[in-house]
Amino acid sequence: MEKVFLPVVGDKVLIFELEDVKKLRHLGIVGVLSGTLSAAPQQNVFLGLPLQLSLEDVIWLVTNEHGILIDSAKYHEVEAAMLNQADWNSSQRICVHDPKQDEELLKKLAKMNLSDDKLILKKKQLQENKVENFIIIPNVTPLPNIDSYTIPLDKFLSLSNHHELISNYQVYRSVKDQGFFILPGIRFGGKYIGYPNDPLRYHAHFIINQATDFKLIDLVAGGRLATGVKKVWVIVGEHSTPDSPKKVEGKKRDAVEVDVDQTEPQPDIVDQLTKESKLKSFSIEWAGFG
Amino acid sequence: MSDDEEVDAIQDWKILTQDVVPKRGDKDFAPDGTLVQSQLLEDSRNAMYAALAVRRGHTIKQELVAIWYPERKEAYVPHLRGPYFKDIGRPSSSPSNKIQAAWLNPIETVYLCERGSVRIFLHNDSYERYKTRILQNYIQKEKSQGQGNNFDDDDDEQFDFESNLVSLSLAHLYALAFSHDSTLVGKYQVYSYLKRLGYLVLDFKDSTTRQLDEYHKLVENKANESSISIFQALKSYTLSLFSSKVSNILLAKRHYFTYKSIFRSLRLIPSYSTYDSLKKLKEPTENKLTPCFDVWKPTPQFSKKNPTQPDFQIVIANTNQSSFPSLSQIQELFNSSNHMLNSNTTKNTPATIKNSSSGPSKREIRAQRAKERYSKLDPKIQRSIDYNKLKDKKFKFGNSGRCFIVALIDNGVVNFVNLSEGDFSLAGFGTDDLQELSSNPNERIDHGIVW
Structure with a gap:
């Protein structure tokens, strides 16, 4: 399969191509639809393109060579400047005939007590003329040379500051590589939500958290919450022997420390993300008796 | 799109996919490997893809254009029309009195474009030349006609957008509008979420002073x-x-x-009134939480020029990047809220959104019964019930009723949380209503002690 282009807007990856959404779905990447549906713009139940991918989705796609990051701003700026406007606009079918508009007009006319003959005549006219009555706003501008605006993964990761990126990603990967679909965890108060397959059709099974610094009270809280919403709480952590050195976190939280980091030889963040890790997971269920 | 159509929009959607739309809760537990199930999944996916493929746009009758100025990072709407500009846009001078023009910020521009309501073109010199020409024409006309205002706008030359300017796709607009500031996409997601529900949204106005x-x-x-x-x-x-x-x-x-x-x-642990943080107002803390939006419930008498006090105020936090705010951050937040200290009507509880379901709900029936019981009680007991109710409310939501809605974003998923300040001392201003209800209104008692 061809690689999916992952356009970077600000520090996020937003997919505007429907075909790419389909490809990603086959790879088990769902993402979050965040755009307004033009056909139903006043509700939040069903949303449309763009599709936002989580940071972990992006890392997984790029490190497994399913996707390439694209600098969307630069790509559009440079390539659009080289467009011949007249050619471009005439090649785009901006105004089209939309039969739905005709139908609605007919419905309105029908309410106005016109005679049947007149209605039929009008219908015929509309069908024959096919007036351009609808203006399209396209999702993407098909510009050439998209593959010359790629950004490397480490540069993309440096755009944003995320807590515990490396250890979180390892948790994500360990679950993802077992075939689960993963969505952001905020809906159920975890880091990730694990689905047995496409969330469109199946309920979530897991609320997933990283196992660091656990107190017993957290076990109760996490277990009760998950069981209360008919899920299992899964905690994943690195399997370390007592004397193994503490893992170095590649990403520091504040800018000052990052500056210091640059003088020291730091293991490459991408290497850290892709390196083998021994993870152990536990599933926890609340077992209150009655 | 007319107003009626917009109300019916959710129904329209089913017609438009002409298929069974996957409803919430209509799911299976796990894949069982049957063909039936995989067919169902395929159908659901296709229904979704079909809905996503529906073209974005509007009818020619509703045509609305805007010009994106890359240097200003704003869009200019030369001719306002349609119902969108109640809260959107800042008015701009226009050469003609008959036509209203406005500037849109990046978030507003993307919102209108994404819902298919406005077509955006990229600004260039030819448009600028046209604008100055129009302006000069107008000045000339005004000079030549003196006080007579009866000239026509119709003989103004019409600008041909399509042959002079590049039209923008949604992806192109996102790149232009949101690339310079990485917080904008998150803000936009919250903004559009609220706008889709019909709320009126303006930029946050700081009320600390x-x-x-x-x-x-x-x-x-x-x-x-x-x-x-x-x-x-x-x-x-x-x-x-x-x-x-x-x-x-x-x-x-x-x-x-x-x-x-x-x-x-x-009482060993010091407690203080919620307003005390105003007493020692400090320099802005580091990592100041900046609220983003003032939000109003939909109302016909809304004026973006002179808005009333907002119903909600929104602050945005990213779950992967920020931890729980510190006390001073929260105090700063409350001090900047739109709260009126003088007003007697404090909005203590977060407003609830009513479901438009038919008939009274169980909760409403219970409330009705409680009300009846209450009315049969001795006035003295009623009073003490009222007193305790008000006190509990003040413990919980604070004496002041200052509150913020925190929009939590996790990779595109938005959740809203109400953040309000509790007050256990109940000693500061704003306890007069409590005093009036107390058993002995003339004697100042300590409301903070409960036993």
Whole structure:
């Protein structure tokens, strides 16, 4: 399969191509639809393109060579400047005939007590003329040379500051590589939500958290919450022997420390993300008796 | 799209996919490997893809254009039309009185474009030349016609957008509007979520100075009323603290005749009124939480020029990048809210969104019954019920009722949380209503002690 282009807007990856959404779905990447549906713009139940991918989705796609990051701003700026406007606009079918508009007009006319003959005549006219009555706003501008605006993964990761990126990603990967679909965890108060397959059709099974610094009270809280919403709480952590050195976190939280980091030889963040890790997971269920 | 159509939009959607739309909760537990199930999944996916493929746009009758100025990072709408501009856009001078023009910020531009309501073109010199030409024409006309205002706008030349300007796709617009600031996409997601529900949204207006003024005025008034200065009040307060806490406990000198006085002397943890953070207003803290939006419930009499007090105020936090805010951050937030110290009507509870389901719900029936029971009670008991209710409310939501809605974003998923301040001392301003309801309104009692 061809690689999916992952356009970077600000520090996020937003997919505007429907075909790419389909490809990603086959790879088990769902993402979050965040755009307004033009056909139903006043509700939040069903949303449309763009599709936002989580940071972990992006890392997984790029490190497994399913996707390439694209600098969307630069790509559009440079390539659009080289467009011949007249050619471009005439090649785009901006105004089209939309039969739905005709139908609605007919419905309105029908309410106005016109005679049947007149209605039929009008219908015929509309069908024959096919007036351009609808203006399209396209999702993407098909510009050439998209593959010359790629950004490397480490540069993309440096755009944003995320807590515990490396250890979180390892948790994500360990679950993802077992075939689960993963969505952001905020809906159920975890880091990730694990689905047995496409969330469109199946309920979530897991609320997933990283196992660091656990107190017993957290076990109760996490277990009760998950069981209360008919899920299992899964905690994943690195399997370390007592004397193994503490893992170095590649990403520091504040800018000052990052500056210091640059003088020291730091293991490459991408290497850290892709390196083998021994993870152990536990599933926890609340077992209150009655 | 007319208003009626927009109300029916959700119904339209089913017609438009002409298939079974996957409903919430209509899911299976796990894949069982059957063909039936995989067919169902395929159908659901296709229905979704079909809905996503529906073209974005509007009918020619509703045509609306805007020009994106890359340097300003704003879009210019030369001719406002349609129902969108109640809260969107800042008016701009237009050469003609008949036509209104406005500037849209990046978030507003993307919102209108994404819902298919406005087509955006990229600004270039040819448009600028056209604009100056129009302006000159207008000035000339005005000169030549003197006071007579009866000239036509129709003989203004019409600008041909399509042959002179590049039209923008949604992806192109996102790149232009959101690339320079990585917080904008998150803000936009919250904005569009609220707008889709019909709320009116404007940029947040900081009210710290106004709150501070009101606070000082209140302090002054209070001081005048009781004819003691604040200094004295403070002094007596510290003295009483000393005497009650230190000496009582350590030396056990005093005799107690009521439970209340014992509890009062046991109060070791300092508590303070929620307004006290205004007293020691400091320099802005590091990582200041900046609220983003003022939000109003939909109302026909809304004016973006002179808006009323907002119903909600929104602050945005990213779950992967920020931790829980510190106390000083939260205090700063509350001090900047739109809260009026003088007003008696405090909006203590977060407003709930009513479901438009038919008939009274179980909760409503229960509330109705409770109301009936209440009305049969002795007025004295009613009073004490009211008192306790109000007190509980103030413990929970704070004496002031200052609150913020925190929009939590996790990779594109938005959740809303209400953040309000509790008040356990109930000693500051705004406890007058509590005092009135108390068993003895004339005697100042300590509302913070409950037993």
